[in-house]
Ligand SMILES: Nc1ncnc2c1ncn2[C@@H]1O[C@H](COP(=O)(O)OP(=O)(O)O)[C@@H](O)[C@H]1O
């Protein structure tokens with residue numbers, strides 16, 4: 001039997017080994033359709049927050065989905081920890097997904113359940129559904145409360161999730177992701193439904209998590225100033241290709257403008 005695959009850094013890996021490594025990735029959803037991603041190279045290192053910029057349809061969500069095996073890998077490779085994503089059996093895919101925290105624009109909470117229960121759902125990735133009948137372990141409950149405290153909404157633990165504001169709901173979703181002890185976090189437009197103040201709070205929270213948990217956070221955005229203010233690196237996608245990539249401190253809005261140029265501007 002082969003050794004179990006994990007997303008922890010293997011003993012042989014150096015500290016500079018990326019947790020996620022994407023090489024020459026192409027994605028086509030169906031034969032005969034155009035490439036949605038075309039020749040993507042991307043490394044995500046522990047401790048860093050990488051902003052993925054691109055207009056609607058540029059391939060941001062697809063890129064994130066390839067990391068968890070939710071989008072087809074037509075050619076090239078995607079490695080997440082020890083997982084070779086193109087080559088996983090169903091059980092291994094489940095294991096990979098249990099290690100990757102995901103955050104979405106629409107929060108994806110169960111509205112009629114309490115905030116605390118929603119956070120505890122993150123533990124089900126690890127424990128399986130056996131505890132669904134109201135019997136989460138006391139240790140899990142303690143941890144869920146700690147995480148709610150960390151994201152600043154412990155006082156809402158017993159409220160129905162749907163009674164919270166958008167920004168509060170997104171923080172519940174982040175606490176839920178942390179409940180998985182994630183080895184990476186993928187946040188797909190996590191602030192697209194939030195006002196500017198709450199966007200800043202949520203993005204700084206994600207960034208502090210990357211640093212403190214020593215995990216990579218990949219966050220897709222479509223607002224340039226937010227990417228410039230809240231990331232360590234920026235990758236700009238256009239029509240499925242990386243057209244800008246660099247350390248945030250070395251980039252400015254002008255250098256990122258081509259990511260959002262309309263076809264008219266391009267032709268001009
Ligand atoms: N499941 C799918 N099947 C077929 N085409 C898809 C699917 N998901 C996305 N696409 C197409 O892939 C392209 C990129 O989409 P997406 O990754 O969602 O971009 P973004 O997140 O940047 O808006 C779009 O042209 C979209 O229509």
Ligand SMILES: [Mg+2]
Pocket residue numbers: 060061062188
């Ligand atoms: Mg998207």
